[in-house]
Amino acid sequence: MSKQELQTSKLLRDFLERHSGERLYFRDLLDDMADRAFAPVLLFCALPEALPLPIAGVSAIIGLPLMIVSIQLLLGFTKPRLPSWIANRSLKRKDFEKLINKILLILEKFESIVRPRWKFVASPLAQRILGLLFLILAIVIALPIPFGNLPPAVAIVVISLGMIEQDGVVIVLGALGACVVLVIMASVIAALFSAGFTAIQRQFK
Template sequence: MSESTEATNLTELIQTMEQMERDAPRVSVDDIVNAVGRRSFGPLLLIAGLITLAPIIGDIPGMPTLMAALVLLVSTQLLAGRKTFWLPKWLLNRSVSRKGFDKAIHALKKPAQWIDNLLGVRLKWMTGYAGIRATALACLLVALAMPPMEFIPFSANGAGLALTLFGLGLVARDGLVLSLGFLITTATFVAILMYLL
């Protein structure tokens, strides 16, 4: 499949995923990565966040950890300066049912239009070289914390929300949304520390 034009908002990203091949009974990580493009850090983060947040898919045991592996690999490669992202076969072959995937995508359509109306090009310096590296570092920390979060009530939702905001901020070039992502990341880690102490 050829590289698609990179989405500039949530609605376009959902449309990209809707246009994927519909014959197969399951949707793999490879299908999604091919649809959004292997150079697309923002969309990959956004998808990982949305999948972690989605009740239909994100509640599958091990799914937050799988998304953490995706974010960890992509963030590390971005920090290392790679232009395209390599992902291992075992991760690319992981899949969910087409029915569950389509149901989650359909549920996101209405909120996506509302969210897109809130986005704009703000605090543009945060979406430049240094801002993207700082975001990648924050995502790396979130990804490392996600596997144990599966055992702490609601903490994976905080991680999913942070990744979603980071992805949205990068896709829409919205530094204000990136700032919210950093705020949610900090709040999630503070909540986990308070829970553990």
């Protein structure tokens, strides 16, 4: 069975077995994921925002690539290319294992119910469109809105899982959910701007 045919959960377990050092590097994970790298990187970036992961420094290390990877996917890159100062960052093995194990819990449940279908939704052209959606979601995550990072991060996780397993149905459902999230967030942002503008006007009356 080739690396492309293996389930991603198996690839992650193999990664932990092959890399036994005290620290694990992001660049090694990218290399091991081969052509699947875009979706796992997006998953890694979004998961700490979607779930409470009490691991010090994780968000700072894996949150930054989200926007970079989204732009590369939009531009049609075949594999994600991260700046060396990000790719060479590392985590203690025990912290990396916590993150991997959290992902495995989701993946193994997910892999039991999904299957490759509607593969046209995971085509290169479709993925470029998804790159634009990921970029918009990443921008929303970056905005200082209380709890505003959770819904778009969950949407990215769902779509990424669909991409990993090439399940177009899950990708479509995740994208529809993302659109709903964006409409709600746009309403919230508009309300905040309106309230701020009204408050400024009152100050000059």
